[in-house]
Amino acid sequence: MSSPTSDPASGPAAAAPTRFRTGGLSPRKPTRFRFRPEAEARAALAADLDLLALHALELTGEIRPVGRDELLLVAQLTARADQPCGITLAPVPALIDEPVQRRYVAGLAAPEGDEVEMPEDDTTEPMPEVIDLAEIAAEALALSLPLYPRAPGADFGQALHAAEGVTPLSDRDLKPFAGLQDLAAKLAAKADPGPEEG
Incomplete structure (x- = not known):
């Protein structure tokens, strides 16, 4: 009996499936999978997640039967992406290597309303x-x-804006001016001795 997934090395015609009907999975042995979307699909996902780029994405694992009424998906997610910096919008590389687990239970009611108690x-x-x-x-x-x-x-303190082609002033640039203001205030205080007694 052939595996539900196929060897990626065997060519595009034998691409592994990305969707599995739960009723068609083996009730006795795990169904292994390896999901690696093409560049077009990665670009679409990057746009959905507000990423600058999604260079690589892979989900590898298996779906295991657990008794008659449960399936357990256990996988590892790896990805390389560029996120925009929250301050400068410059590309920030992100390397993802995280375990993924989903337990599917037959007969489990989907939550409805605001007062439904969610499982731990x-x-x-x-x-x-x-x-x-x-x-x-x-x-x-x-x-x-x-x-x-x-x-x-x-740095959040450097999130200053300027017109196109003009270098914005940073906190470091503004500190000398602040110092001059303090100095001017002190000099003014010394120059004004206050009302004369007499």
Whole structure:
């Protein structure tokens, strides 16, 4: 019996599937997978996640049967991306290497309303008809990316703006002027001795 996935080295015609019908998975042995989207799909995902670039993305793992009513997806997500610095918008490299786990349980009701109590394990989900590796990889990547990417040397105090072609003043540039203002205030105080007694 052939594996649900195929060897990527065998050529484009034998590309591994990215979607698995849960009813068609083996109930006895794991179903292995390796998801590596092409450049076009990575570019679309980069745009969705506000990335400057998504150079590489791979989700490798397997879907294991657990009893009759559960499936366990265990995988490793690796990625190389460029995020915009939150201050300067300069590219900030991000290297992702994170474990990914999803537990699918048949008969588990999907949460509805605001008062539904969520399970402590947020990786547990109702059994879907289809497991979509692209969706899982996108969600896992979004959760793994740094929230506040910062380029080396970037500082919130330097987030000053100027017209195009004009170098903005930084805090370091403004400090001498602040010092001159303090000096002028001291000199003015000495020059004004106040009302004379008499």
